[in-house]
Amino acid sequence: MANIDEEWPLAVLFFPPIAFMRAIILLLRFGGSTIAFGSDLSNSLILMFCTGSVFLVIGPYLHAVLPGQQGTGIVSHPLFCCSKRWWAKSCGRLKVEPSGRAITASLLTPPGGDDDEEHGLVYHEDPDVAQERERVSHTAPSNVPILINSLRKVYQGGYSSTAKVAVDNFCLVVDPGETFGMLGSNGAGKTTVLSCLAGNIEPTAGEAFIGGYSTATELDYVYKLLGVCPQFDVVHTDLTVETHLQFYARCKGVSPERLAAEVMITANKVGLSGDAFGTPAGELSGGMRRRLSLGIALLGNAPVVLLDEPTTGLDPDTRRSIWDIIHAERVNAGRSMIITSHNLEEVDVLCSRIGIMTHGRLQCVGTPQHLKDRFGGGFRLGITLHEKSHAARVDAFVKESLTARATRTSLINTSVMYNLPREHVSLADVFARMEDAHHNHLVQFWEVSQTSLEEVFIRVVENDETQDD
Numbered sequence: 050m051a052n053i054d055e056e057w058p059l060a061v062l063f064f065p066p067i068a069f070m071r072a073i074i075l076l077l078r079f080g081g082s083t084i085a086f087g088s089d090l091s092n093s094l095i096l097m098f099c100t101g102s103v104f105l106v107i108g109p110y111l112h113a114v115l116p117g118q119q120g121t122g123i124v125s126h127p128l129f130c131c132s133k134r135w136w137a138k139s140c141g142r143l144k145v146e147p148s149g150r151a152i153t154a155s156l157l158t159p160p161g162g163d164d165d166e167e168h169g170l171v172y173h174e175d176p177d178v179a180q181e182r183e184r185v186s187h188t189a190p191s192n193v194p195i196l197i198n199s200l201r202k203v204y205q206g207g208y209s210s211t212a213k214v215a216v217d218n219f220c221l222v223v224d225p226g227e228t229f230g231m232l233g234s235n236g237a238g239k240t241t242v243l244s245c246l247a248g249n250i251e252p253t254a255g256e257a258f259i260g261g262y263s264t265a266t267e268l269d270y271v272y273k274l275l276g277v278c279p280q281f282d283v284v285h286t287d288l289t290v291e292t293h294l295q296f297y298a299r300c301k302g303v304s305p306e307r308l309a310a311e312v313m314i315t316a317n318k319v320g321l322s323g324d325a326f327g328t329p330a331g332e333l334s335g336g337m338r339r340r341l342s343l344g345i346a347l348l349g350n351a352p353v354v355l356l357d358e359p360t361t362g363l364d365p366d367t368r369r370s371i372w373d374i375i376h377a378e379r380v381n382a383g384r385s386m387i388i389t390s391h392n393l394e395e396v397d398v399l400c401s402r403i404g405i406m407t408h409g410r411l412q413c414v415g416t417p418q419h420l421k422d423r424f425g426g427g428f429r430l431g432i433t434l435h436e437k438s439h440a441a442r443v444d445a446f447v448k449e450s451l452t453a454r455a456t457r458t459s460l461i462n463t464s465v466m467y468n469l470p471r472e473h474v475s476l477a478d479v480f481a482r483m484e485d486a487h488h489n490h491l492v493q494f495w496e497v498s499q500t501s502l503e504e505v506f507i508r509v510v511e512n513d514e515t516q517d518d
């Protein structure tokens with residue numbers, strides 16, 4: 050290493066940390082007396098300024114054009130700064146109107162494209178899903194709050210795993226004021242769809258629009274319309290509830306004059322305006338953190354809200370109060386929402402339409418009643434026997450008096466369950482015959498109910514597994 054008093058080679062001063070260290074040493078040792086042009090001190094300062102300026106440009110450029118891990122973040126074209134649009138936007142001269150273009154039918158291909166055909170796989174698309182795809186093709190993105198067109202996401206595998214198709218040709222339109230429920234088994238691709246909508250990850254193919262703005266190219270505008278409650282709470286343990294709400298409200302463009310009122314209204318909405326208001330997030334219970342995440346999503350009157358499993362892990366009481374909040378937001382504020390959940394009662398209560406996903410594909414879509422009619426087996430008849438040994442007699446009674454098509458779905462101790470196909474029974478007959486059986490002491494208790502969403506879900510998932518086999 051060169052002596053501290055000798056001049057250092059110019060090349061090493063190109064490294065800003067070395068130039069900085071050299072400049073500090075010289076300043077401490079000789080003060081400003083060595084600053085003459087061409088001296089080591091002036092060279093260090095000039096080179097620090099030049100390299101710093103270059104890094105200031107290269108850093109944001111690489112951030113914009115390189116994807117994060119597994120394609121997270123939206124990646125710009127390498128020549129993005131050559132476009133007129135970028136310069137106009139950077140100079141604040143661009144006023145973007147919603148893209149508003151109708152989607153061309155050629156973009157819309159049913160799942161299982163050429164790849165699957167090559168591998169001998171034939172995918173039969175559900176008629177309702179095909180109709181939704183058709184609807185997407187005729188809808189201008191600016192006319193609806195959420196439009197997803199042929200979305201596909203493939204996660205590239207690491208050294209030890211192969212690429213994973215997480216979402217495959219997913220199409221959906223959400224109408225104004227609609228709450229859409231997205232169901233699916235673990236790993237079905239729900240979070241991936243929401244992450245593409247929120248601009249957290251870049252889709253491999255397809256496009257998505259929020260309020261007519263593309264989530265790929267108009268993310269700045271998308272953020273102003275969007276509230277997101279992620280599956281896992283993202284809170285800063287040292288910040289209080291109040292500070293969280295203030296911070297996110299400012300990020301969403303709430304003006305300083307309205308800030309305090311907006312924060313208080315939101316804290317009230319999610320039940321965090323009491324003692325919890327000044328408590329650091331690290332000291333909140335899991336349910337309270339979930340409320341905080343929900344509050345952050347609802348801040349700033351975002352017209353579109355994405356809620357990823359908003360009530361997972363909550364006690365029944367808290368869960369119901371969150372249902373009330375979500376319901377009120379739809380009815381009073383007219384927000385459009387997508388909710389994912391594993392709680393089928395939740396989507397049945399909150400959502401006007403439901404879609405069930407498996408293996409990244411939408412398997413069925415429609416109102417809860419429509420799905421129950423299409424995929425449910427009809428009615429469920431539950432009977433409590435006086436003794437388990439009466440099961441055979443009751444079996445014969447149900448088949449002879451109600452319908453020969455009745456199928457016994459379970460027999461546990463004295464409790465037996467039948468499935469009655471809707472088209473082969475009349476409810477009036479079932480009531481009359483079962484009342485007779487009760488009076489004749491053949492059965493102890495009985496009940497009849499409609500197929501639940503849970504049965505629909507299990508049937509749809511099982512159907513998909515059989516198709517795959």
Ligand SMILES: Nc1ncnc2c1ncn2[C@@H]1O[C@H](COP(=O)(O)OP(=O)(O)OP(=O)(O)O)[C@@H](O)[C@H]1O
Pocket residue numbers: 119204205213214215233234235236237238239240241242280
């Ligand atoms: N960063 C990632 N890298 C690789 N694969 C991923 C990544 N994130 C998700 N996946 C895979 O993509 C598929 C879909 O995952 P996703 O989280 O969207 O499912 P999900 O329906 O939200 O499941 P859950 O109900 O468990 O939350 C899964 O098979 C998952 O393993």
Ligand SMILES: [Mg+2]
Pocket residue numbers: 239240241280357
């Ligand atoms: Mg998920």
